[in-house]
Amino acid sequence: MSLLTGPGREHLNGHKDETLHNDIVLVKPKKEVFVPLNNGSSTKVDVYVNEGDKVFVGTLLARRNDHFNVPIYSPVSGVVGAKKNMMHSVLKPQEHLIIEDDGKYEKVESFKPLDYTTATHDELVNFMMEAGIVGCGGAGFPSYLKYKKPENINTLIINAVECEPYITADYRFTKESLEDTVLGVKALLKMSTAPKAIVAIKKTKKELIAQLKEAFKTESNIQVFETPDVYPMGWERTLVYEYCKKRYNRLPSEIGIIVNNITTAIAFARSLKYGEGIVEKVVTFSGDGLKNPTNVRVPYGTKVSEVVAQIGGYSSEDVLVIAGGPMMGKTIPTDEFVITNYTNAITILKNNPVEAMECMRCGRCNDACPAGLLPVRINNAEKMKDINWMTQLRADQCIECGLCTYVCPSKIDVTEGVRRAKRALALKKG
Numbered sequence: 001m002s003l004l005t006g007p008g009r010e011h012l013n014g015h016k017d018e019t020l021h022n023d024i025v026l027v028k029p030k031k032e033v034f035v036p037l038n039n040g041s042s043t044k045v046d047v048y049v050n051e052g053d054k055v056f057v058g059t060l061l062a063r064r065n066d067h068f069n070v071p072i073y074s075p076v077s078g079v080v081g082a083k084k085n086m087m088h089s090v091l092k093p094q095e096h097l098i099i100e101d102d103g104k105y106e107k108v109e110s111f112k113p114l115d116y117t118t119a120t121h122d123e124l125v126n127f128m129m130e131a132g133i134v135g136c137g138g139a140g141f142p143s144y145l146k147y148k149k150p151e152n153i154n155t156l157i158i159n160a161v162e163c164e165p166y167i168t169a170d171y172r173f174t175k176e177s178l179e180d181t182v183l184g185v186k187a188l189l190k191m192s193t194a195p196k197a198i199v200a201i202k203k204t205k206k207e208l209i210a211q212l213k214e215a216f217k218t219e220s221n222i223q224v225f226e227t228p229d230v231y232p233m234g235w236e237r238t239l240v241y242e243y244c245k246k247r248y249n250r251l252p253s254e255i256g257i258i259v260n261n262i263t264t265a266i267a268f269a270r271s272l273k274y275g276e277g278i279v280e281k282v283v284t285f286s287g288d289g290l291k292n293p294t295n296v297r298v299p300y301g302t303k304v305s306e307v308v309a310q311i312g313g314y315s316s317e318d319v320l321v322i323a324g325g326p327m328m329g330k331t332i333p334t335d336e337f338v339i340t341n342y343t344n345a346i347t348i349l350k351n352n353p354v355e356a357m358e359c360m361r362c363g364r365c366n367d368a369c370p371a372g373l374l375p376v377r378i379n380n381a382e383k384m385k386d387i388n389w390m391t392q393l394r395a396d397q398c399i400e401c402g403l404c405t406y407v408c409p410s411k412i413d414v415t416e417g418v419r420r421a422k423r424a425l426a427l428k429k430g
């Protein structure tokens with residue numbers, strides 16, 4: 001059965017003004033970075049450096065070498081330290097490689113830059129793989145796989161929707177990188193083999209829409225597509241449906257579409273121009289648990305605690321630290337974890353525990369679910385540990401958007417119950 005795009009779409013209070021209008025602030029680690037060698041799903045990582053080795057920004061440190069091929073480049077210059085197991089934003093401890101930062105940021109070219117206009121399709125795909133370009137919108141999926149064998153692709157969708165509350169990193173980064181945006185989108189369009197691309201962005205972002213239209217005005221095959229200001233419009237399925245009113249089973253390529261985040265296009269442009277991988281990230285640090293919500297540009301591998309300290313600290317002693325946005329992010333029980341090369345947001349909220357009440361069977365969570373699921377029933381099945389019922393209710397199709405919790409008048413954390421059900425099904429599958 002295909003995963004339906006359910007009716008659920010909500011206009012949420014965006015809380016974006018807290019960071020939308022301010023420039024990105026540069027933050028550097030104080031002493032060391034911790035380079036994640038695993039993102040929770042890698043099964044084989046080859047490390048090429050040893051303790052004591054001198055490295056530069058861009059030195060190849062390691063390579064994920066299982067079913068994916070993803071090189072890992074150093075975000076700072078300095079000396080390789082030990083390996084350390086520490087908390088990761090996937091909410092599991094993972095192995096990290098310590099690099100003692102010498103503060104000089106001396107760079108090496110990680111690979112030769114490439115002129116995409118003369119490169120062949122295969123050269124571009126190999127280049128993207130060597131550059132280690134991953135989905136920068138928070139997913140971290142290796143991008144080259146989307147372009148490896150494009151067949152009958154009719155549209156490339158560049159996702160600039162950024163629909164979760166608080167997050168403005170894509171907006172600010174794109175505003176400050178329009179030239180790279182154009183280069184990246186044109187290069188991705190060539191790789192996709194599609195005749196046209198659209199840049200999808202919420203209609204409320206008037207200023208950036210005008211800048212993008214101006215930037216692409218000579219490109220007749222690249223259009224700006226304005227979407228409604230609802231959540232989860234940035235979810236691939238919702239966005240694809242909004243654009244062409246079509247649904248798919250597993251991948252949008254089944255209906256001739258490839259989707260990539262706009263900051264992935266910018267990262268790709270930088271790799272083409274400068275021969276560099278993703279060694280730093282623009283990340284929104286926002287939420288009422290921070291004194292000064294800020295968009296930061298930071299070498300990946302920097303600890304969240306260090307960034308928070310450098311932008312002014314917490315506004316409360318009791319905060320929730322969320323890797324990602326408040327709807328889809330994961331609450332991490334510590335701030336001693338690092339920015340990865342695909343982190344787009346850290347949300348810090350004051351911890352105001354609310355007492356959940358009895359379910360009043362209002363059905364709002366069911367109405368809100370964009371994946372067409374019945375979250376309240378999945379929650380009940382999970383409470384009863386009834387795996388068959390969880391399977392019938394397709395708990396594995398939950399995208400963890402958080403809407404069922406958001407709309408619940410009884411303040412029940414429905415999403416958490418569905419997440420547990422999803423994990424139970426994944427464990428059963430093995």
Ligand code: SF4
Pocket residue numbers: 365368369370371372373374375397398399400401402403404405414415418
């Ligand atoms: S978190 Fe899952 S179950 Fe809840 S509304 Fe989102 S997709 Fe549906």
Ligand code: SF4
Pocket residue numbers: 358359360361362363364365366376407408409410411412414
């Ligand atoms: S929204 Fe909350 S109260 Fe209403 S049915 Fe769902 S879980 Fe129950």
